[in-house]
Amino acid sequence: MSSYDVFTTDVLIVGAGLAGERAAIEAAEHGHSVIILSLVPPRRSHSTAAQGGMQASLANSAKGAGDNPDVHFADTVKGSDWGCDQDVARLFAETAPIAVRQMAHWGVPWNRVTAGKKVLPDGTEIYDDPDKEGLITARNFGGTAKWRTCYVSDGTGHCLQYAMDSVVVKLGITVHDRVEAISLIHDDTRCSGAVVRCLRTGKLRVYLAKSTVIATGGYGRLYGASTNAIINEGSGMFIALNTGIVPLGNMEAVQFHPTGIVPTWILVTEGARGDGGYLLDKNLHRFMPDYEPAKKELASRDVVSRRMTQHIRKGFGVDSPYGAHLWLDIRHLGERHINTNLREIANICRNFAGIDPVHELIPVRPTQHYSMGGVRTDINGMAYGLEGLFAVGEAACWDLHGFNRLGGNSLAETIVAGMIVGKQVAIYTKDASINVSTTLIQEHVREQEERIHNLLNCTNGKENVYEIRREMENTLMENVGIFRTGEALEKAVNKLDELYHRSLHVGLRSNGQGPNPELASALRINGMVKLAYLIAAGALARQESRGSHYREDFPQRDDVNWLKRTLAYWPKGSDKPVLKYEDVKITELPPGDRGYGEGSKQTAGTSEVSK
Amino acid sequence: MGRQLTLHILRYNPDKPEVKPYLQPFKLEEEERMTLFVALNKIREEQDPTLQFDFVCRAAICGSCGMLINGKPTLACKTLTKDLPNEITLMPLPVFQMLGDLSVDTGTWFRELNIKTEAWIKTEKKFDPTALEDRMSNDEALAIYEADRCIECGCCIGGCATANINPDFLGAAGINRVARFMVDPRDERSEAEYFEIVGTGEGVFGCVGLMACDDNCPMEIPLQEQLAYVRRKMALAGIKM
Amino acid sequence: MELQRSTELQKTYVTSSKLELVADIIQLVSGVSLAFFLWTHMVFVGSILLGVSAFNKLAAFMEEYYLLPAAVVFIIIAFTAHVGAVLRRIPGRWRDQKIIWQHAKTIKHGDTWSWLFQVVSGAAILILATIHVFVVVYGGISADLSSDRMHSPFLWFYLALLFLGEYHASIGLYRAAIKWGWIKRQTAKRVLGFATIIFLAIGLVTIGTLWMLGGSL
Numbered sequence A: 001m002s003s004y005d006v007f008t009t010d011v012l013i014v015g016a017g018l019a020g021e022r023a024a025i026e027a028a029e030h031g032h033s034v035i036i037l038s039l040v041p042p043r044r045s046h047s048t049a050a051q052g053g054m055q056a057s058l059a060n061s062a063k064g065a066g067d068n069p070d071v072h073f074a075d076t077v078k079g080s081d082w083g084c085d086q087d088v089a090r091l092f093a094e095t096a097p098i099a100v101r102q103m104a105h106w107g108v109p110w111n112r113v114t115a116g117k118k119v120l121p122d123g124t125e126i127y128d129d130p131d132k133e134g135l136i137t138a139r140n141f142g143g144t145a146k147w148r149t150c151y152v153s154d155g156t157g158h159c160l161q162y163a164m165d166s167v168v169v170k171l172g173i174t175v176h177d178r179v180e181a182i183s184l185i186h187d188d189t190r191c192s193g194a195v196v197r198c199l200r201t202g203k204l205r206v207y208l209a210k211s212t213v214i215a216t217g218g219y220g221r222l223y224g225a226s227t228n229a230i231i232n233e234g235s236g237m238f239i240a241l242n243t244g245i246v247p248l249g250n251m252e253a254v255q256f257h258p259t260g261i262v263p264t265w266i267l268v269t270e271g272a273r274g275d276g277g278y279l280l281d282k283n284l285h286r287f288m289p290d291y292e293p294a295k296k297e298l299a300s301r302d303v304v305s306r307r308m309t310q311h312i313r314k315g316f317g318v319d320s321p322y323g324a325h326l327w328l329d330i331r332h333l334g335e336r337h338i339n340t341n342l343r344e345i346a347n348i349c350r351n352f353a354g355i356d357p358v359h360e361l362i363p364v365r366p367t368q369h370y371s372m373g374g375v376r377t378d379i380n381g382m383a384y385g386l387e388g389l390f391a392v393g394e395a396a397c398w399d400l401h402g403f404n405r406l407g408g409n410s411l412a413e414t415i416v417a418g419m420i421v422g423k424q425v426a427i428y429t430k431d432a433s434i435n436v437s438t439t440l441i442q443e444h445v446r447e448q449e450e451r452i453h454n455l456l457n458c459t460n461g462k463e464n465v466y467e468i469r470r471e472m473e474n475t476l477m478e479n480v481g482i483f484r485t486g487e488a489l490e491k492a493v494n495k496l497d498e499l500y501h502r503s504l505h506v507g508l509r510s511n512g513q514g515p516n517p518e519l520a521s522a523l524r525i526n527g528m529v530k531l532a533y534l535i536a537a538g539a540l541a542r543q544e545s546r547g548s549h550y551r552e553d554f555p556q557r558d559d560v561n562w563l564k565r566t567l568a569y570w571p572k573g574s575d576k577p578v579l580k581y582e583d584v585k586i587t588e589l590p591p592g593d594r595g596y597g598e599g600s601k602q603t604a605g606t607s608e609v610s611k
Numbered sequence B: 001m002g003r004q005l006t007l008h009i010l011r012y013n014p015d016k017p018e019v020k021p022y023l024q025p026f027k028l029e030e031e032e033r034m035t036l037f038v039a040l041n042k043i044r045e046e047q048d049p050t051l052q053f054d055f056v057c058r059a060a061i062c063g064s065c066g067m068l069i070n071g072k073p074t075l076a077c078k079t080l081t082k083d084l085p086n087e088i089t090l091m092p093l094p095v096f097q098m099l100g101d102l103s104v105d106t107g108t109w110f111r112e113l114n115i116k117t118e119a120w121i122k123t124e125k126k127f128d129p130t131a132l133e134d135r136m137s138n139d140e141a142l143a144i145y146e147a148d149r150c151i152e153c154g155c156c157i158g159g160c161a162t163a164n165i166n167p168d169f170l171g172a173a174g175i176n177r178v179a180r181f182m183v184d185p186r187d188e189r190s191e192a193e194y195f196e197i198v199g200t201g202e203g204v205f206g207c208v209g210l211m212a213c214d215d216n217c218p219m220e221i222p223l224q225e226q227l228a229y230v231r232r233k234m235a236l237a238g239i240k241m
Numbered sequence C: 001m002e003l004q005r006s007t008e009l010q011k012t013y014v015t016s017s018k019l020e021l022v023a024d025i026i027q028l029v030s031g032v033s034l035a036f037f038l039w040t041h042m043v044f045v046g047s048i049l050l051g052v053s054a055f056n057k058l059a060a061f062m063e064e065y066y067l068l069p070a071a072v073v074f075i076i077i078a079f080t081a082h083v084g085a086v087l088r089r090i091p092g093r094w095r096d097q098k099i100i101w102q103h104a105k106t107i108k109h110g111d112t113w114s115w116l117f118q119v120v121s122g123a124a125i126l127i128l129a130t131i132h133v134f135v136v137v138y139g140g141i142s143a144d145l146s147s148d149r150m151h152s153p154f155l156w157f158y159l160a161l162l163f164l165g166e167y168h169a170s171i172g173l174y175r176a177a178i179k180w181g182w183i184k185r186q187t188a189k190r191v192l193g194f195a196t197i198i199f200l201a202i203g204l205v206t207i208g209t210l211w212m213l214g215g216s217l
C-alpha cells in the first residue's frame, strides 16, 4: 500500500468558485476549520467569467421602482416554468438584496445610480431619482418584470470573485489549489471526505472532514459548443453520482444561451441585449418582435434560443463554414457605450473573431450555457442520500431554477446559497464528528489507485480518451440540443450506452507519470459519459416541454403528469441510470402562464396564434 | 491548405531536474481562426499527451494562460496564429515557479501578494444586513473597477526585469492592486499605512520604469498611470510623514 | 511615556523605510539637473558657432564670475549624488547581471533594452566625463585650446561622450517623466526625441566647427 498525505478539517469545500468560497466564509466565521479544494487558483474559477450581473430587488434604478422580493420570486418561478421549489425561491428572493449589499461592503464596485434624465436606445425616457443617487443601480435582463440585475460594468463575476476571495485570504482560510477530488469517502450512510489527486505531482491525498460540500460548478463541457470554461466538466456531480446513493436532479434541464459567438462559442452577455442590442437575420431584419412582441429580445433565454433556432430553420440564418447563424447588432448603442459599459464584449469580438462591434455585426448562435441540474439537495443544501454531504452553486439542484434559470439568478444563487447552506453546514458540523475507519479510507484509496494502475497499463483496453470524449460531445450536440425528439434522444441514449462501456476500457497513450494531463482526462471520462447519459435518458423519459427542455413531439407543458423533478441514480454495479421522480414544492404560485414563450397566450409566436 | 506552423515549446519536468529545459518543435497545420488554445490542445491530443499548459476560460477572462509567445508575455488563448510567423516559440512566464512545460504557479505568487499587501477592504465598520448600502458616486465605482480589472495573469510580472531579479518586488500588478484600494472610499487605511506597504524598494520605489508591464497587460490596464499615481501619492505621504 | 516610546520607535522604523523614497528623489533631482546642465553646457560650447570671440568672451565671463568653479562643484555634487542613488539600481551580483541580460534578450522589449543601455551609458559617462572635466579645468578653456583638443584623436572621445551623454540624458528624462506620470508615454517620446535631435545637431556642428578651427589655426 503506497503512502499518501492525509488532511483533516471540520469542513471540506470542493470548489473555490463563488458558491464554495461564500460557504467557506460562513463556516469559518462560525469557528470551524475549513479547507477549500480547487482545480485552479480560486480567482480562475469559472464564476469570474460572468459578465452580466446578479439579480436582487433593490429597486433603486428608475426602471426598478416598485420592485421587491415578491416580484423577484414570481419572475423566478415563471422563469423556471414552475419546475423550482417555491420555498427555496422565496428564501432566495428575500436574501438576495442582503447578499448584494454585503458584497458591496466587501468591496465590489457596483455601478451606482446617477440621477437625472436618460434616453434609452429605443427612445424611451427614464428619470433616475436624485434620492437614489449613489445607491446600487441595475440593468435589464431577460425574463424579469423590473430592472433588477446589479452589475459592475461587464466584469460582475470577476469583481464578485475577487472580493469574495479577498475575504477568504483575509480570514486565512486554507486553499489547496491544483487538486482534483476524484471520489467521495463514504460508508453508504455518511460522507467523510474525499480522495483527491494533486495536479502538481499526480499523487493521491486523503481529506477527512465532518462535512463535505460540493461546489464544483456546471458540466457545460459535456457539449462540444459551450460558453463554459474548459474545467467545467461536472466532476463534482459525478463523484456524488458514483456513490450510487446520491441522486442528481433534473439533469435534462440544460440551458442554451442565445448569443455564443460563432465559432469560438465565447459568450456575449445578455447585457448586450439588455442594453438595447437587436437580433437580426440574413436580411438584417429584426425578427424577435415577430415572435415575442412583448419581450422581444429579452424573453427568457430558453425562449429566445428556440426562436432563433426556429428562425434559422425557416431559412433566415446566415450561412457560414460553421453552420448557419444570426447577427447581434449593438452598433446603435454607440462607440462610447460599447467601449465602456460593454468593453469586455468589445474586446472579445476584436480578439477572438476579428470584429469591431462598433461598426460590425456579431455572428451568434445559441450555445450550451448553464446546467440547472445537479446534486439534489434539500433547502438546507444537504444532499439526498448521504449524511454530511452538501452541495451548493451550479453543481447543486437546490432547486431554484427548475427548468430554466433566469440570467443574473445564478450569480445570485451562488452567493445567497453560499450564505444559507454555509450556515447549515456550520450548524451540522458543530454536532458532527469525524468517524471513519482506516480500512474504509484505504478501501477508497485503493479503488482509485487501481483505476490509475489500469489506465497506465492499459489493463482493460486501449480506448482513446479524446475520441470517446469527442463522440460524447457530438452526441449531445446533435441529439440533445435545443429542440428534442424521441427519435434523436433514443439514438443518443444508445450511443451513450456504447460510450459508457467503451469508457471502461480506456488506456493511456503516454506514461501517465506525475501531473499527466492525459491521465486527468482519463480519470474523468467515465463520469462525464455517465452525466451525458443522464441528460439524454432524462430528456427521453420526460414527455412534455418545460422551460429549456423542449420536445417537438410533446410541445406542451404537461402539469398533470410532469409537474415533478427527475432524480437520476446510478446504483453501484449498474450499467444504466435509474430514474425516479418527486413532486416540486408549490407554496404560493400555482402553475400558470409564463407571459412569454410558445405556451403563452400573450405571445403571437406560434402560427395558430398569429392568425 | 493552411500554413505549416512549427511551435517550439519549452519542455521541462520539475521531477526530472537532471534534464535541462529544452525547446521541442511540433509541426501543425494552421486552421481558420486558430488560437494558441486550439493549437496547443491539438498538439496534446494528437502528438504528445504529456504536454502541460493551463487554460481555463479560453476567453481572456481568467488569467490562466499567460506565457511568452515569441518573447512577448501575453495570453495564449486570445492569440490568433494568423498574427504570428510560421515559427512560434512558446516559453513559460519567467519569475513564477515552473510546474512543468508551459505551466507556472501564478496562483501561489498572487495569493502571497494579496496577503503581503492586505488586499482587502480594511474597515472598522461592521456589515449591517438591515441597512441600505453606503452611497458612492458612479465615477468612484468606475475608477475602482478600472484597477480591479486585473486578472492576475502575471504578464506584467513575467515581463518585468526588476521582478525577475527581486523576488520580493510587488510588480505592476501588486502596485495596481494597492492603487485599487487607495481609490476606494470604503477602505480606511491612512497614507502612512499604505506607505509601509508600497512606499518601499519592494514597492513603487523599486520600479525603474521599464514599462514592459504597461506594454504587455492584456487587460490594457493603464499601468503607467497607476504606477505614477501611487509613486506621487507615496512621495507626498513620505514627505509629510 | 510608554506611548511616546512606542511612537518614537515607530518613527525610527518609518524613517528608515523612507530611505528608498529619499534615494529616488535624489536620483530624480540629480538626474534632471544633470540633464539640464548638459543641455545648457551644449548651448554654451555652441557659442563657437557665433565666432571665436563670442566663445572666448563667454569663457572669460565664466572665469571672472566664478561660474566655472561653481559648475565644477555642481558637477561633483550632482555626479556623486546621482551615482550614489543610482548604484542601488545596477544589478550588482553576477547572477542578477545574467538574469537581466537574458531577460532582455528573451522578451525583446524596447524600453527594457533602453534601460540597460542607460546603465551602460551611465557607467561610460562616469569615466569619460570625469576625464573631460579634468582636462578642461586643468587645461583651461578658450577657442584655441578647445579646438586644438578637438583636432586630435580626442575627437572620437568627444563624439562618444556626445552620443552617450545625449542618449543617457534623454532616456533618463523620458523615464523620469513616465515614472512620475507628468506626461503620456507617446508625448514624452516625441518631445524628447525632438530635443535629442536638436542637441545632437548642435553638438555635432559645434564639434565640427571646433575641429575645423583646430586645423586652420
Ligand SMILES: Cc1cc2nc3c(=O)[nH]c(=O)nc-3n(C[C@H](O)[C@H](O)[C@H](O)COP(=O)(O)OP(=O)(O)OC[C@H]3O[C@@H](n4cnc5c(N)ncnc54)[C@H](O)[C@@H]3O)c2cc1C
Residues within 6 Å of the ligand: A014, A015, A016, A017, A018, A019, A020, A037, A038, A039, A040, A042, A045, A046, A047, A048, A049, A050, A051, A052, A053, A054, A055, A156, A157, A179, A180, A181, A182, A215, A216, A217, A218, A227, A228, A229, A231, A232, A235, A236, A267, A269, A369, A370, A392, A393, A394, A395, A407, A408, A409, A410, A411, A412, A414
Ligand atoms: C460565460 C458565462 C457567463 C455567465 N454570466 C452570468 C451572469 O451574468 N449572471 C449570472 O447570474 N450567471 C452567469 N453565469 C453563470 C454563473 O457564472 C455560474 O453559474 C456560477 O458562477 C457558478 O458558480 P459556482 O461557484 O457554482 O461554480 P464555479 O465558479 O464554476 O466554480 C467551480 C469550482 O470548483 C472547482 N472544481 C471543479 N471540480 C473540482 C474537483 N473535482 N475537485 C476540486 N475542485 C473542483 C473549480 O476549480 C472551481 O473553483 C455565466 C456563466 C457563463 C458560462
Ligand code: HEM
Residues within 6 Å of the ligand: B208, B209, C024, C027, C028, C029, C030, C031, C032, C033, C034, C035, C036, C038, C079, C082, C083, C086, C089, C090, C118, C119, C121, C122, C123, C124, C125, C126, C129, C165, C168, C169, C171, C172, C173, C175, C176, C179
Ligand atoms: C551627464 C551626466 C548624467 C545625466 C544628465 C544623467 C541623467 C539621468 C536622468 C535624468 C536619469 C533619470 C532619473 C530618474 O529616473 O529618476 C538618470 C538615471 C540613471 N542614471 Fe544618469 N545621468 C548622468 C550621469 C550618470 C552616471 C555617471 C551614471 C553612472 C553610473 C548614471 C547612471 C544612471 C542610471 C543607472 C540611471 C537609471 C536609474 C533608474 O532608472 O532607476 N548616470 N540619469
Ligand code: HEM
Residues within 6 Å of the ligand: C038, C041, C042, C045, C046, C068, C071, C072, C075, C125, C129, C132, C133, C136, C137, C141, C142, C145, C146, C147, C149, C150, C158, C161, C162, C163, C165, C202, C203, C204, C206, C207
Ligand atoms: C564643469 C564641467 C564641464 C565643463 C567646464 C565643460 C566644458 C567644456 C568645454 C570647454 C568644451 C569644449 C571642448 C574642450 O574645450 O575640450 C566641452 C565640450 C564637451 N563637453 Fe563639456 N564640460 C563640462 C562637463 C561635461 C559633462 C559632465 C559632459 C557630459 C556628458 C560634457 C560633455 C561634453 C561634450 C559631449 C563636449 C563636445 C562638444 C559638443 O558636443 O558640444 N561636458 N565641455
Ligand code: SF4
Residues within 6 Å of the ligand: B149, B150, B151, B152, B153, B154, B155, B156, B157, B172, B173, B176, B216, B217, B218, B219, B220, B221, B223
Ligand atoms: S496588471 Fe495586467 S498584466 Fe498584470 S497581472 Fe493584472 S491583468 Fe495581468
Ligand code: F3S
Residues within 6 Å of the ligand: B156, B159, B160, B161, B162, B163, B171, B172, B206, B207, B208, B209, B210, B211, B212, B213, B214, B227
Ligand atoms: S515592467 Fe517593471 S520596473 Fe516598473 S514600469 Fe513595469 S513594474
Ligand code: FES
Residues within 6 Å of the ligand: B054, B055, B056, B057, B058, B059, B060, B061, B062, B063, B064, B065, B066, B075, B076, B077, B078
Ligand atoms: S484561458 Fe483564461 S485567460 Fe486565457
